[in-house]
Amino acid sequence: MIDLKGVGVTYSNGWRALSNVQLKIDKGEFVFVVGTTGAGKSTLLKLLSREETATEGTVKVSGQDLSSLPLHDLPAFRRKIGIVFQDFGLLPNKTVYENVAFALQVTGASRQTIRRQVPYVLDLVAMSHRPDAFPNQLSGGEQQRVAIARALVNEPFLLLADEPTGNLDPETSLGIIQLLNHINLRGTTVIIATHDQAVVDFLQRRVIAFEQGGLVRDEVVGNYRATEAQEETA
Amino acid sequence: MIFGSLTFLIGEAGRNIRRNGLMSLAALGTVTIALTVLGGTLWTTFRMSEFARSQPEKFNRIDVFLPPKAERSKAQDLLEKLQNKPEVKEVTLVTREEAWKMMEESQPVLTSALDENPLMDKLEVELKEASQVSQFAQSLRDKGEYPNIDKVLDAGEEVRNLINLSRVIRVIGGGLAVGLFIATLFIIHNTIRLTVFARKKEILIMQMVGATPWFIRLPLLLEGLFHGLMGGVIAGGLMLFAGHLVSQFVTSVHSPLSGEVPSLLSPATVFDIIAVTGAFLGILGSHLAIRRFLRQL
Numbered sequence: 001m002i003d004l005k006g007v008g009v010t011y012s013n014g015w016r017a018l019s020n021v022q023l024k025i026d027k028g029e030f031v032f033v034v035g036t037t038g039a040g041k042s043t044l045l046k047l048l049s050r051e052e053t054a055t056e057g058t059v060k061v062s063g064q065d066l067s068s069l070p071l072h073d074l075p076a077f078r079r080k081i082g083i084v085f086q087d088f089g090l091l092p093n094k095t096v097y098e099n100v101a102f103a104l105q106v107t108g109a110s111r112q113t114i115r116r117q118v119p120y121v122l123d124l125v126a127m128s129h130r131p132d133a134f135p136n137q138l139s140g141g142e143q144q145r146v147a148i149a150r151a152l153v154n155e156p157f158l159l160l161a162d163e164p165t166g167n168l169d170p171e172t173s174l175g176i177i178q179l180l181n182h183i184n185l186r187g188t189t190v191i192i193a194t195h196d197q198a199v200v201d202f203l204q205r206r207v208i209a210f211e212q213g214g215l216v217r218d219e220v221v222g223n224y225r226a227t228e229a230q231e232e233t234a
Numbered sequence: 235m236i237f238g239s240l241t242f243l244i245g246e247a248g249r250n251i252r253r254n255g256l257m258s259l260a261a262l263g264t265v266t267i268a269l270t271v272l273g274g275t276l277w278t279t280f281r282m283s284e285f286a287r288s289q290p291e292k293f294n295r296i297d298v299f300l301p302p303k304a305e306r307s308k309a310q311d312l313l314e315k316l317q318n319k320p321e322v323k324e325v326t327l328v329t330r331e332e333a334w335k336m337m338e339e340s341q342p343v344l345t346s347a348l349d350e351n352p353l354m355d356k357l358e359v360e361l362k363e364a365s366q367v368s369q370f371a372q373s374l375r376d377k378g379e380y381p382n383i384d385k386v387l388d389a390g391e392e393v394r395n396l397i398n399l400s401r402v403i404r405v406i407g408g409g410l411a412v413g414l415f416i417a418t419l420f421i422i423h424n425t426i427r428l429t430v431f432a433r434k435k436e437i438l439i440m441q442m443v444g445a446t447p448w449f450i451r452l453p454l455l456l457e458g459l460f461h462g463l464m465g466g467v468i469a470g471g472l473m474l475f476a477g478h479l480v481s482q483f484v485t486s487v488h489s490p491l492s493g494e495v496p497s498l499l500s501p502a503t504v505f506d507i508i509a510v511t512g513a514f515l516g517i518l519g520s521h522l523a524i525r526r527f528l529r530q531l
Contacts, residue, residue, distance in 0.1 A: 049442065051442075075441075075444045075445060075446045075447075075449075076444065077444075078441070078442060078443065078444035079443070079444035083442050083443075089435070089438075089439045089442070090439075091436050091439060092436075093249070093250065093253040093254065093436075102440075102443065103443040103444070105242050106440065106443055106444055106445040106446070106449050107444065150443065154444075
């Protein structure tokens with residue numbers, strides 16, 4: 001479903017964020033992308049959401065080459081993926097219900113669809129009890145649950161989360177990761193860029209590690225850190 | 235679906251204005267002040283120009299007095315002579331009897347105190363061009379040419395000054411109009427840009443959830459329209475109110491120049507022009523701000 005071939009990203013200031021990345025992710029996978037700050041994790045996610053474009057190689061998502069995706073097709077592409085931000089990215093002047101509904105409204109969804117889908121995803125993320133609250137009235141964990149609900153409401157085939165637990169305490173972080181795991185078990189491909197060793201080690205899923213823009217480790221079932229044997233091999 | 239989206243976007247603009255109350259109020263206040271200054275200056279300039287232009291029309295008349303108790307035939311001869319001058323539009327003879335009768339009606343106390351009619355026959359000479367008043371009046375003062383004229387009254391210097399003033403006002407007003415229009419557009423553009431900038435993150439999120447550029451743009455354009463139109467309506471109201479007060483003051487002042495000068499533009503038209511200008515500047519300002527902003531993201 002996701003296929004990167006010889007992908008490199010060099011910014012206009014000369015910074016090389018990614019180089020020669022070869023990567024395949026199948027439908028329904030759950031993948032942690034790990035690495036230090038500046039290793040290239042966020043750039044990978046930005047490539048997949050077409051916030052950035054590759055300066056070398058090809059990035060294909062669902063068979064669509066994102067480098068050649070026309071700008072007017074970008075909104076339609078984005079509606080098929082869900083994005084979760086570290087800082088939650090909720091619209092501050094909208095209630096929980098309105099924030100989630102907004103992702104449907106931009107697609108021109110009918111009122112009936114909105115009335116059906118929004119309560120459903122709010123229930124899924126255990127936030128159906130506070131539909132009228134504004135983001136500043138919620139805890140960090142609750143805000144992230146609402147952000148996940150918004151990302152899910154269009155039933156995306158791919159969910160991208162950039163440091164979704166970065167602003168949360170360990171206990172809340174585990175709750176969010178379990179929620180994302182639950183979503184993955186329902187069939188959505190989930191890719192998470194994270195620094196959070198605890199959640200990666202807890203879930204024991206595929207781990208892709210980046211260092212200085214290069215993909216240095218890809219384990220089907222892995223931990224945040226490489227084992228000594230792997231380090232010696234590397 | 236399109237109607238549903240449009241209803242949502244209009245509602246969205248309304249919600250944004252309401253929920254960003256303080257920012258909206260600041261934007262509305264700035265737009266109102268900018269439009270009041272623009273409209274007020276242009277309206278004042280326009281009215282001054284109209285006033286200055288109307289004044290010479292009042293002074294295209296020369297009053298020519300014959301000597302006391304001059305024979306009526308001399309007045310008739312002079313009338314015919316002046317009537318044939320190319321500069322003259324019309325000459326009217328006001329006999330001393332007619333003048334006395336008018337005076338009796340307007341100032342009965344004064345006329346009752348007088349034993350006899352001291353007035354002179356008068357020719358009211360109306361010229362085709364107000365600018366010729368001074369020169370023509372001077373020619374009438376030539377005793378060789380016009381021995382039967384006792385006195386000539388005109389407002390030559392005042393007319394020349396008013397004509398010059400009218401020209402100056404037109405030139406300055408034109409320059410001010412262009413300059414102030416650009417300045418107002420800049421102020422409104424900047425004000426709306428601030429409201430757009432305050433929502434930079436919001437716009438980024440909209441893009442990430444798949445909102446089309448028009449979906450992002452339309453509520454912001456409607457907000458710009460609202461701020462511009464409301465600012466224009468309030469500015470128009472303020473101007474009409476101020477205009478009414480000034481008009482009341484001017485008519486209360488007794489001066490040869492006072493008196494109602496009819497305007498080409500009715501108060502309702504002035505109000506409409508300011509409101510429409512506000513709406514136009516609001517939409518244009520927000521369009522420019524959003525276009526520049528969406529390009530940066």
